[in-house]
Amino acid sequence: MTQDFDAIIVGAGQAGPSLAARLTAAGMKTALVERKLFGGTCVNTGCMPTKTLVASAYAAHLARRGADFGIVPAGPVTIDMKRVKARADTVSTKARTNVETWLRGMDGLTVIEGHARFEGPDTLRVGDTLLTAPRIFLNVGGRASVPDMPGVGTVDFLTNTSILQLDAVPRHLVVVGGSYIGLEFAQMHRRFGAEVTVVEKGPRLIGREDEDVSDAIRDILAAEGIAVRTDATCIGFKPHADGVAVDVDCTSGEPTVVGSHVLLAVGRRPNTDDLGLDAAGVKRDARGYIEVDDSLATNVPGIWALGDCNGRGAFTHTAYNDYEIVAANLLDGASRRVSARIPxxxxxxxxxxxxxxxxxxxxxxxxxxxxxxxxxxxxxxxxxxxxxxxxxxxxxxxxxxxxxxxxxxxxxxxxxxxxxxxxxxxxxxxxxxxxxxxxxxxxxxxxxxxxxxxxxxxxxxx
Missing domain, CATH: 3.30.390.30 (FAD/NAD-linked reductase, C-terminal dimerisation domain)
Incomplete structure (x- = not known):
């Protein structure tokens, strides 16, 4: 079966739903294909659940500091991790449901659940159905990168997605990766009561920032009892009776850290390896990101890439701005450019x-x-x-x-x-x-x- 549309959007992340609203309002017959969870990374495994957890961790931290403000606590602060998790789940579920309800009720939009793959520059297959359109917008997001580090396949590890399923506080969380995602989870779980060690291959945390920023952040984390191991030159993993042994081989300190849980927070990769991009002739760079020009158009006329899959931004707000750029140029006669965006x-x-x-x-x-x-x-x-x-x-x-x-x-x-x-x-x-x-x-x-x-x-x- 073949269905023809004026536009097809692949992915219901931050850019997709709003773009669908603009396209349908302009009279275009539009399809939106989503293979898993409506709302994308932010709603399901990113901003919303993690910042909800951060808020719970902050509440615990502030409660422990009550005496500093003249507040006498009734007793020791304890963490109900099942309740903490349930709160984050509720926030995500409500947001995801709202996005899906909005899309399914949108006039002129056909919502299709399944995995889309190109069969040509204007044709996608979803199951037994072929979808065609002169305009295709890719908003397929990204996922945690799992590098082929020594022993990684021999141990259980967490990613930013699977760690959200924890309903008990880890005894000792080892965070591999001293950048944004890793540090948020590190401080969060320390405040929940876990012992936490951060392992970073580079000489300092969040290496893209100025040294004074990196040093200050390290001091903030260390003051809360988080161990930071930088210059981890040979990270590897081995099963251990108490969980996972992480080889760090740092310039100082013990060469191995044993954790009950290990979080891999060493970067992200785009969800572009199973889209059939070669069948459409769409170019990717060496890291798998879809190559786009300053207007977010790919090398194939009629195909655009928005959000985390294009390598031009890794945030919810940049994905949304991608939608704004594409919609303004396509529907409003504007000439918006990614290069004008101030990071x-x-x-x-x-x-x-x-x-x-x-x-x-x-x-x-x-x-x-x-x-x-x-x-x-x-x-x-x-x-x-x-x-x-x-x-x-x-x-x-x-x-x-x-x-x-x-x-x-x-x-x-x-x-x-x-x-x-x-x-x-x-x-x-x-x-x-x-x-x-x-x-x-x-x-x-x-x-x-x-x-x-x-x-x-x-x-x-x-």
Whole structure:
């Protein structure tokens, strides 16, 4: 059987449903194919369940600190991990159900459950059915990468997906990978009561960040009793009577760490290896990401790739912006480009890191004349009042153009406060414009104009 459409969307992640709404509203007969869970990574195994767990971990942490605020606890803080898990499951299930209900009730949209594979540049097969359309949009997401490390096939391990199924606190969680996903789970489970060790092959945590950010985050985690093992030059795994023995071979410390559970958090890979892309002639890069141009079009006319599968962003908000770009160009006569997007993201440990634009190291390498300002959270009134003074704020600007190049806010409310800077960068405003704003007191954001007034020249790299 063959069904003809004006457009086909593969994947019901962050970009797919909203794109379906725009296409059907424009009068296009549209099909959306989903092989597993509606809502994609964010709803099911990413942002929503993990940030729900982070919130539970924060509540436990704050409860233990009650005496610091003059609150006398009724007894020791205990963790009902089954209840913690149920809460996260409920948040995900409600969101997933809402997405599916919206799609199934959308006029002009046909929802098809199954695995789609190309049989030509305008044809997909789902089971026994062929679907054809002149416009095909791939929103197939990604999954955890499991590198072929020594012994990995001989032990049980967790990924960011399977760890969500734990309904008991691990005795000792070993997190392999010292980047964003790994660190969030590390702190979360430490606050639930687990012993936690983070193993990172590189010389420092979250290596893409500036060294002062990496060092501060390591200090924050260490202060909570998390062991961090960097320079793990030869990571390997062996079964052990107490769980899994992880070889780390670090420059200092014991060469092996034994954990009851091991989380592999060493990157992501796109879900592009079973789409039949070769049959359509769609190019992928060496890592498997679908190659797209600045408008998110592939090398095959009529096929676009959005979200995690295109290698142009690894976040829910960038996937949604991919939808906005494609919809604006296709339906509104615009000429939006991915290259115009200012990168911004957050790391959801506590306190969180909000980041936008260039790091200081990237700015130094660019050869610009730079201005930098940095302020510890110990000098931020809002942080002092909350007794959450770990971290710092930093802004980097171009001395000649007076444009903000980037910023990092590692501290309480940093994931929200960073948007004041992100918005000014998107507006193309120079930093004196923001410097003379009158922010609300007491907030974290109120220190941004003060920091801009304290910008000082720094030397270039090299």
């Amino acid at each position: 911004g993201y957050a790391l959801y440990i506590d306190p969180p890191l909000g980041r936008v634009g260039m790091t200081e190291a990237e700015a130094r390498r660019s050869g610009r004349n730079l201005l930098v300002s940095k302020r510890p959270m110990t000098r931020v009134g809002r942080a002092i009042e909350k007794d959450e003074t770990k971290g710092f704020m930093k802004i980097v600007a171009d001395q000649d153009t007076k444009r903000i190049l980037g910023a990092a806010i590692l501290g309480t409310g940093g994931d929200e406060a960073i948007h004041g800077i992100l918005d000014m960068m998107n507006a193309g405003a120079d930093y004196p414009t923001l410097q003379w704003a009158v922010p609300i007191h007491p907030t974290v954001s109120e220190l941004i104009p003060t920091m801009l007034g304290d910008l000082r020249p720094v030397g270039r790299e090299g």
